[in-house]
Amino acid sequence: MPDRDTPQARRGAASVLPAGPPGSDRAGLDQRRVLGSAVEFIDEHGLRELTMRRLGAHLGVEAMALYRYVPGREALLDGVVEVVVDELYGDPDVHLEATGGWQDYLQRLAHGLRRIALAHPEVFPLVATRPPAAPWVRPPLRSLRWIESFLRAMTSSGFSDDAAAAAYRAFSSFLLGYLLLEISGKGVETGPVDEPDVPATTDLAPYPTLRRLEPLLSQDRAAEDFELSLEALLERMELLLPPRRRPRRKS
Amino acid sequence: MPDRDTPQARRGAASVLPAGPPGSDRAGLDQRRVLGSAVEFIDEHGLRELTMRRLGAHLGVEAMALYRYVPGREALLDGVVEVVVDELYGDPDVHLEATGGWQDYLQRLAHGLRRIALAHPEVFPLVATRPPAAPWVRPPLRSLRWIESFLRAMTSSGFSDDAAAAAYRAFSSFLLGYLLLEISGKGVETGPVDEPDVPATTDLAPYPTLRRLEPLLSQDRAAEDFELSLEALLERMELLLPPRRRPRRKS
DNA sequence: ACCTGAACACCGTTCAAGT
DNA sequence: ACCTGAACACCGTTCAAGT
Numbered sequence A, B: 001m002p003d004r005d006t007p008q009a010r011r012g013a014a015s016v017l018p019a020g021p022p023g024s025d026r027a028g029l030d031q032r033r034v035l036g037s038a039v040e041f042i043d044e045h046g047l048r049e050l051t052m053r054r055l056g057a058h059l060g061v062e063a064m065a066l067y068r069y070v071p072g073r074e075a076l077l078d079g080v081v082e083v084v085v086d087e088l089y090g091d092p093d094v095h096l097e098a099t100g101g102w103q104d105y106l107q108r109l110a111h112g113l114r115r116i117a118l119a120h121p122e123v124f125p126l127v128a129t130r131p132p133a134a135p136w137v138r139p140p141l142r143s144l145r146w147i148e149s150f151l152r153a154m155t156s157s158g159f160s161d162d163a164a165a166a167a168y169r170a171f172s173s174f175l176l177g178y179l180l181l182e183i184s185g186k187g188v189e190t191g192p193v194d195e196p197d198v199p200a201t202t203d204l205a206p207y208p209t210l211r212r213l214e215p216l217l218s219q220d221r222a223a224e225d226f227e228l229s230l231e232a233l234l235e236r237m238e239l240l241l242p243p244r245r246r247p248r249r250k251s
Numbered sequence C, D: 001a002c003c004t005g006a007a008c009a010c011c012g013t014t015c016a017a018g019t
Helices: A031-045 A052-058 A063-068 A073-090 A101-119 A124-129 A144-155 A161-187 A208-218 A222-238 B031-045 B052-058 B063-068 B073-090 B101-119 B124-129 B144-155 B161-187 B208-218 B222-238
Strands: none
Touching: A031 A052, A031 A073, A052 A063, A052 A073, A073 A101, A073 A124, A073 A144, A101 A124, A101 A144, A101 A161, A101 A222, A124 A161, A124 B124, A124 B161, A144 A161, A144 B208, A161 A222, A161 B124, A161 B161, A161 B208, A161 B222, A208 B144, A208 B161, A222 B161, B031 B052, B031 B073, B052 B063, B052 B073, B073 B101, B073 B124, B073 B144, B101 B124, B101 B144, B101 B161, B101 B222, B124 B161, B144 B161, B161 B222
């Protein structure tokens, strides 16, 4: 399912995984099929349930067969992260780097990553926390090609190298925090159904302010928050431009 | 080690764990000792290594003995998160809610959480990704008492309920993204030592901008970034105040 | 009251063996 | 060339039994 229409998408970015046998494409396994199936499995049952043996069963094969295509469970998870992040290449809304300037590009990039997080909420914590391959790989922008694309868009828009690097750090921090919290707020109350007679609702009596604001805090403002904070971030980035290229702020 | 000098710290916030036997305090186990030991173990060996059996050995006991004090591994991890977050209660720099106004309070709160993240980098991903008990519990501010404290500080400083809630959401997103990325940048290059003759350095030739900025991106700017972005966040929060309470911006 | 031994079902992973 | 069966070391968890 993922990684559509990008023949050598996984080839460009130094893949975490060895190549594996070339896709015989018809019957039989395939690294792409294994990884895609793993993503599917996590989307459906959650990361906790993913097991080499169960993934094998999901593919109609014994667990041991997977080791032909993946060095082990850890590498499988790395591959899952890679596949999900690579879905960005198939997103038509994100392509074409600089048709509308850097702000437009960063907007589309941010929204593309948000779509990925919302499409794979069970995978995203993995995207967020797997140790990156290099210190300058900052989740959720874990693909060398997108990092390159980001930095080129900024520098070619007039940002200094320092400013582009600072923008990259701010952008990744913003996305990581926002998206992780958005999906965490989503997944609550799902899971094993416990005693329905004990509502498990915490007693808020000792916390009067919290109790008063509780209905307010339970509202889902993720979409608006995302737009507004992204807008604010872009405005703050604008200040990193050399003064000549910075449009006068209306006030 | 954690949870020092706060006798009933874990009593106020609805604990995830049942009480367990009262601490006989001398020899023998104790829920506090089990959780504290787990934190210690993760700090030392990483989350991946933590096993009921190994934690038992670490405490000089068989794994099965732990089940007297903890319902299972999942609850143990919840307890670990709770213990680490509760360290905030022992931080003398964070206490006293509003001596210097809300900005000063949020500064100290943010720095306190940053100290925790840096002190327990192996635990922090757990703080970030464990499913919260309620939708309005937003990591890394996972303690009802601190959420209450935050909201009270804001509302009593003139923020409307809506503004306080928005500030809470923005503050938690900021901290989560920043701290998670700071510790992720720290932990890289540690772990199993592979082939030292193959430096595993990715070939950056296809990514010229990245290659040019690589030394810049490898610098550790976490501390400065944190200060500056926190400052910017607080300034943005100021705009949520009703105009009368908002000091005139200089310039 | 607290801990242990033995047992159960299930992991990840290796490897010789099948086809 | 690709998959499997059997095996190994190790999990989390239960429970009757020890002290």
